Amino acid sequence: MAMRRKLWSLNALGVELGMDRRTAARIMDGVRADGKLQGHDAWFLTTALAAVAEDEQPNLPRAAGLSPLAHFADRLPYWQEIYADDREPNAVDLGAMAELLGEERETLLIWLHAGLPYVSAGDWHTGGGFTFRPAWVIDWALALGCLARFCGDREAARKLRLNR
Numbered sequence: 452m453a454m455r456r457k458l459w460s461l462n463a464l465g466v467e468l469g470m471d472r473r474t475a476a477r478i479m480d481g482v483r484a485d486g487k488l489q490g491h492d493a494w495f496l497t498t499a500l501a502a503v504a505e506d507e508q509p510n511l512p513r514a515a516g517l518s519p520l521a522h523f524a525d526r527l528p529y530w531q532e533i534y535a536d537d538r539e540p541n542a543v544d545l546g547a548m549a550e551l552l553g554e555e556r557e558t559l560l561i562w563l564h565a566g567l568p569y570v571s572a573g574d575w576h577t578g579g580g581f582t583f584r585p586a587w588v589i590d591w592a593l594a595l596g597c598l599a600r601f602c603g604d605r606e607a608a609r610k611l612r613l614n615r
Contacts, residue, residue, distance in 0.1 A: 468503060556578060
């Protein structure tokens with residue numbers, strides 16, 4: 452008798468992968484089902500494992516389809532405009548920056564402690580008084596996310612809140 456691929460339900464994936472059913476549902480949300488089991492979506496184990504691996508990767512704050520390296524390479528012709536002294540940096544405070552990125556204030560405070568660039572300093576414990584230039588923060592987060600993905604250091608990515 453030949454071996455055949457098997458479909459797995461959310462409950463079965465949770466058990467097989469050692470995770471709560473709700474966690475499996477969150478990971479599989481948006482992943483096209485490979486078939487149905489008793490009227491419910493089901494996936495091959497290879498599909499589920501690929502989704503779990505993708506879920507464990509650090510988030511890269513980037514627009515769909517934008518290559519992180521292309522982001523920096525595309526800046527080369529405009530470097531003088533980007534760094535011109537006469538341009539107002541359009542700085543925003545920690546709360547506004549967190550809102551712009553869809554991140555928690557605490558995440559930006561962690562990033563600040565890890566080297567996030569800022570325009571003006573403030574209280575290192577609360578983040579109050581710090582101002583940020585959005586382009587610098589996006590560049591920093593993008594570069595750090597790429598580095599985290601390349602290195603595969605999940606523990607450091609977790610500490611830096613890059614894998615949420």
